[in-house]
Amino acid sequence: ETGVTQTPRHLVMGMTNKKSLKCEQHLGHNAMYWYKQSAKKPLELMFVYNFKEQTENNSVPSRFSPECPNSSHLFLHLHTLQPEDSALYLCASSQDLRSTDTQYFGPGTRLTVL
Amino acid sequence: GQQVMQIPQYQHVQEGEDFTTYCNSSTTLSNIQWYKQRPGGHPVFLIQLVKSGEVKKQKRLTFQFGEAKKNSSLHITATQTTDVGTYFCAGRWDSNYQLIWGAGTKLIIKP
Numbered sequence A: 001e002t003g004v005t006q007t008p009r010h011l012v013m014g015m016t017n018k019k020s021l022k023c024e025q026h027l028g029h030n031a032m033y034w035y036k037q038s039a040k041k042p043l044e045l046m047f048v049y050n051f052k053e054q055t056e057n058n059s060v061p062s063r064f065s066p067e068c069p070n071s072s073h074l075f076l077h078l079h080t081l082q083p084e085d086s087a088l089y090l091c092a093s094s095q096d097l098r099s100t101d102t103q104y105f106g107p108g109t110r111l112t113v114l
Numbered sequence B: 001g002q003q004v005m006q007i008p009q010y011q012h013v014q015e016g017e018d019f020t021t022y023c024n025s026s027t028t029l030s031n032i033q034w035y036k037q038r039p040g041g042h043p044v045f046l047i048q049l050v051k052s053g054e055v056k057k058q059k060r061l062t063f064q065f066g067e068a069k070k071n072s073s074l075h076i077t078a079t080q081t082t083d084v085g086t087y088f089c090a091g092r093w094d095s096n097y098q099l100i101w102g103a104g105t106k107l108i109i110k111p
Helices: none
Strands: A004-007 A010-013 A018-025 A031-037 A044-050 A053-057 A064-070 A073-079 A087-094 A109-113 B005-007 B010-014 B019-024 B031-037 B044-049 B055-058 B061-065 B071-076 B085-092 B105-110
Touching: A004 A087, A010 A018, A018 A031, A018 A087, A031 A073, A044 A064, A044 A073, A053 A064, B010 B019, B019 B085, B031 B071, B044 B055, B044 B061, B071 B085
Parallel strands: A010 A109, B010 B105
Antiparallel strands: A004 A018, A018 A073, A031 A044, A031 A087, A044 A053, A064 A073, A087 A109, B005 B019, B019 B071, B031 B044, B031 B085, B055 B061, B061 B071, B085 B105
16 A cells, blocks of 8 residues: 555654654545554544644644645654654545545654654 | 543454454444554554444454444454454544544454
């Protein structure tokens, strides 16, 4: 499945580093999401964009900064992260923000913060 | 806030045995979706249930939505090694677009 791609697939960073995660969707969707997946916990929705406009920020710390330059691309800028931020970061897209839309996920970026 | 409780957390089965995972909400859902995540993979959409009492089948997988739209289940008949992974339910309320995810049930096939 190549509808939603994410780079890099793995990332190790120190707490003082700045890095960015990239997501691209090739499905013609209008909505894009960032999720955090930690072991033994439900997926946590971080940010939602619809037509490039942010519609949701679920109380995410400011060390995570999203950017959506167009409906096909989504970035997550990371700076001064903490070890507890280590997780799988998943990007997803859906056609719109309707209550019946299906979400399509990218392969994720496995982030380790040292 | 709204939550979806999913049980069990893990289920170990012999190949050929059946598997079931359950999701519950304290309030009425507008719909519920099921996803599968293979080891090392990402969630992949399986099905959406919308109607009260709805039952849908995909080969050996049977999905049910309760009459009160507060619970749902996924049943796999005669598990195979290809079924290994974590199964997630994700619910919506009040026609909101946000999915609230269960913690997942990991299906493990005993060697």
